[in-house]
Amino acid sequence: MKLNKAATTLAIALAAFASQSALAQVKIGVVSSATGPTALVGIPQKNTVPLLPAKIGDLSVEYIPLDDASDPTASVTAVKKLISEQNVDAIIGPSGSPNAMGVIQFVADAGVPLLAPVGTAAVVTPMDDKKKWVFKTTQNDDIIATALVGHMVKSGVKTVGFIGVGDPYGENWYKVFSALADKNGMKIVANERFQRQDASVTGQSLKILSAKPDAVLVAAAGGPAVLPQTTLVEQGYKGQIYQTHGAALPDFLKLGGKKVEGTILAASLMLVLPEIADSHPSKKIASDYIAAYEKAHGTKPATFGANVFDAGLLLQQAIPAAAKVAKPGTKEFRAALRDSLEQTRELVGTQGIYNMSATDHSGFDERGRVLIAVRDGAWTLAK
Numbered sequence: 001m002k003l004n005k006a007a008t009t010l011a012i013a014l015a016a017f018a019s020q021s022a023l024a025q026v027k028i029g030v031v032s033s034a035t036g037p038t039a040l041v042g043i044p045q046k047n048t049v050p051l052l053p054a055k056i057g058d059l060s061v062e063y064i065p066l067d068d069a070s071d072p073t074a075s076v077t078a079v080k081k082l083i084s085e086q087n088v089d090a091i092i093g094p095s096g097s098p099n100a101m102g103v104i105q106f107v108a109d110a111g112v113p114l115l116a117p118v119g120t121a122a123v124v125t126p127m128d129d130k131k132k133w134v135f136k137t138t139q140n141d142d143i144i145a146t147a148l149v150g151h152m153v154k155s156g157v158k159t160v161g162f163i164g165v166g167d168p169y170g171e172n173w174y175k176v177f178s179a180l181a182d183k184n185g186m187k188i189v190a191n192e193r194f195q196r197q198d199a200s201v202t203g204q205s206l207k208i209l210s211a212k213p214d215a216v217l218v219a220a221a222g223g224p225a226v227l228p229q230t231t232l233v234e235q236g237y238k239g240q241i242y243q244t245h246g247a248a249l250p251d252f253l254k255l256g257g258k259k260v261e262g263t264i265l266a267a268s269l270m271l272v273l274p275e276i277a278d279s280h281p282s283k284k285i286a287s288d289y290i291a292a293y294e295k296a297h298g299t300k301p302a303t304f305g306a307n308v309f310d311a312g313l314l315l316q317q318a319i320p321a322a323a324k325v326a327k328p329g330t331k332e333f334r335a336a337l338r339d340s341l342e343q344t345r346e347l348v349g350t351q352g353i354y355n356m357s358a359t360d361h362s363g364f365d366e367r368g369r370v371l372i373a374v375r376d377g378a379w380t381l382a383k
Contacts, residue, residue, distance in 0.1 A: 036070025
């Protein structure tokens, strides 16, 4: 009888423990633009979610994916839903720069860390009480711009035409690039904008052509990066065209065809992985990610998907430390997770090496980019 009572007590204790373990599950929301104008960015990000770690330490992880259809308003709705209805511990996304800028206020108010796989550095700079909740998993514009300007200087470029999307991505790129251009004695002779959903940039292109720049820089992400370049080529522009890391996707080559031949950009080593030395710390993890993605989806991923994969790596390192402070699902856990992400040191990702600090929530250095050229319809290291 005593044995039965002991067994019953043990069973109750084990059930309680199992219940506590279930409650300890970490919830991560993922907002991507799997449809709409930014879909070429959002689709590989959505497809990467099944490749993220399902267990971190002793904690199981649930990912809750939502599609914002490339609409910044829908991004806000999705983020609010994840916070209020799902009580998520962190959010990865959204895909677009304007979308991410629009949700900063809400994640800051709720105290939920946001890992933003977007181009613009404006999501983390200048640092303030709101942006301290945001961590960026792509290279900041200045790292990419420095490489491009260096190539321009070596190539004897004196005048540049600029055309970028009329949102935070394009605006921050102009801010960063114009400062570097001025510092290096180059003059921006044309400065144009277009919208991501535009079907034509003929007017803007004609203005750039009339300025006769030595080179043109296009600042756009995903499919929209193609239109300005193909339009300029069709109108007879013969100078060098540069692109930002926003153009770093296979569809840029497919959509642009021969009209993007010779393009120079700076971006992740993933685009030219076979040419990267085996000694580079990111090569193996990038190779493993590409292989896993191909096995799951039958195609190679764009670097934008790798930005989400790296978000998973950052969380994988940060969550165990946060779990020592508080239980998942609590504001204390989320605050500890934010603090832990900020302490990231020498974390090897697919895109480069992360070193976060209170003032740097991107953490990349020059190991996070290489100079790339389009040659014979393929990416290759620029010579």
